[in-house]
Amino acid sequence: MNASSECATDAGVSEQEARDLLEALVSTPSVSGEEREACDLLVAFFEDHGREAWLDEVGNVRAPADDAVLLTSHVDTVPGEIPVRVEESGTTSSSRDQGGETAGGDDGDGGPELWGRGSVDATGPLAAMAVAAVNTGVSFVGVVGEETDSRGARHLVTDREAPETLVNGEPSGWDGITLGYRGLLAGRYVATSESGHTSRPQNNAIQDALQWWSRVEAAFEPGEGDEWSPVFEQVTPKPTSVEGGTSDDGLAVEATMDVQFRVPPAMTTDDVRERVERELNGGSVHWHDAIPPVMTSPRTEVARAFRVAIREAGGDPRLLRKTGTADVNLYAEAWDCPMATYGPGDSDLDHAPDERLPLAEFDRSVAVLESVAQTLGGDA
Structure with a gap:
């Protein structure tokens, strides 16, 4: 094991307290580029x-410890x-008042849900990982900018060596393990044509675009x-x-897309x-961005540890493949170590106006993450 700093896990x-941290983070605005207050809280x-x-x-939150496992999710x-x-x-059974206190509630299935931007994507996974990291003594990083340019993850892979294993935090449901993400290619099309009367048959730049x-x-x-092939397997x-x-x-017609x-x-x-x-x-x-797709094996020690912990x-x-792209794509490109993506929440609620996270699911995800960290090398 590679321990990069001393840590105390007796407290x-x-x-x-875990639920309080989750609600405090969700209550702290952390739109991409404005994560500082939430990072300070962590x-x-x-x-x-x-x-x-x-x-x-x-601006990443760095809390190094036992590098047998690195738990990382995004703050923004x-x-x-x-x-x-x-x-x-x-x-409404409870809400954060001006003093920041939160009333308790039933923590069983069908019980209280925390509403708020980021509760699912990905403050729920972020808070669960922070708690699990403290309780097991493994490494943690909260990265910035995932929703825009992934500047936090891009910096991380150049600033430190690969951990022994990595768990990336994104919503999968407490009983789901995400093993695959599609890649991303992004660019801007630009066309220009001479201006002319609209009665002319020749294309202008807008028609070309x-x-x-x-x-x-x-x-x-x-x-x-191939009409029925999964979206994951299509461009x-x-x-x-x-x-x-x-x-x-007035001399040209321009188009950008x-x-x-x-x-x-x-x-x-x-x-x-x-x-x-x-x-x-x-x-x-x-072209201005190219992130490769990733598909990891369900037979790695990380995936096995999650299956055991969930059972x-x-x-x-449940083994999942996501049609989007995440920071784990960048980690998989840069680091040769076993990895998987995990976190509480229904990913159908990502970025949605009704984004919310059942607190019982959050509790279970913390327990699963702690079990996985202990299996892979954290404190028992």
């Missing part, structure tokens, strides 16, 4: 429990205000017999913004890039 975190949590913690150059959320409250069976995108979509349509092309019109000097492609493990980002560029018709694409907690383990 364990209780279930209620540093204070670790220091209050005898652990060394600090913010690194890009997408924008969107959802009033933070705890509701049970559709009625629209026709190019139609051809791109057709190029990635499932072939005969998903998606425009994210479009602008076009006459230039300020920001585009993204989700890339399945059967392909590489280079494969997708080449196919997209074959459809060009006068414009050009300027011991009364669950039936």
Whole structure:
């Protein structure tokens, strides 16, 4: 084992204290680029429990300890205000008052749920990992910027060596283990044409852009017999913004289109890039991000530890593949170590206006993470 710092784990975190940390973090706005207050709260949590913690150059929360396991999740959320409250069976049973106190509630199935931006993606997994790290003495990092440019994860893989094993925090449900994510290719299409009367039959730049995108979509349509293949195994092309019109000097028509492609493990980002560029018709694409897909084995020691822990907690383990992209894609590209993604919450509620997390599920996820950390090398 590689212990990178001394840690004290005798001051364990209780279930209620864990819930308090979760609600405090969800109540602290942490939109990408504005994570500092939430990061400071995490540093204070670790220091209050005898652990060394600090913010690194890009703002990540670093709490190194036993590197047999690195628990890491992202601090940032997408924008969107959802009033933070705890509701049970559709009625408000408790909420954070001005003093920050939270009333208790039933912690069984169907009991209280914490509403708020980030409760699922990914403050729930983040808080569960922080508690498990304190209670088992393993390493922890809370990274910034996952929802935008993954600057926290990109810095992390260049700033430290690979851990022995890694668990990335994203919602999978307390009984789910995510083993695969599609990759991401992102760029901007740019086209320019001479201005002219709209009665002319020749394409202008806007038409070039629209026709190019139609051809791109057709190029990635499932072939005969593949119509029912899972989305995870397909390329998903998606425009994210479009602008076009006459230039300020009136001499040209311009068009730009920001585009993204989700890339399945059967392909590489280079494969997708080449196919997209074959459809060009006068414009050009300027690529600015390429993250490879990842598919890890269900037979690694991390995956086995999760299956055992979930069964011991009364669950039936589910192995998942996600159609999006996460920081674990970057970790898998940079580090040759066993890894999996895990965390409480229903990923269908990611970024949703009704984002909420059952507190009983949060409790179970903490127990599962602690069991996994202990199995892989943390304190028993």
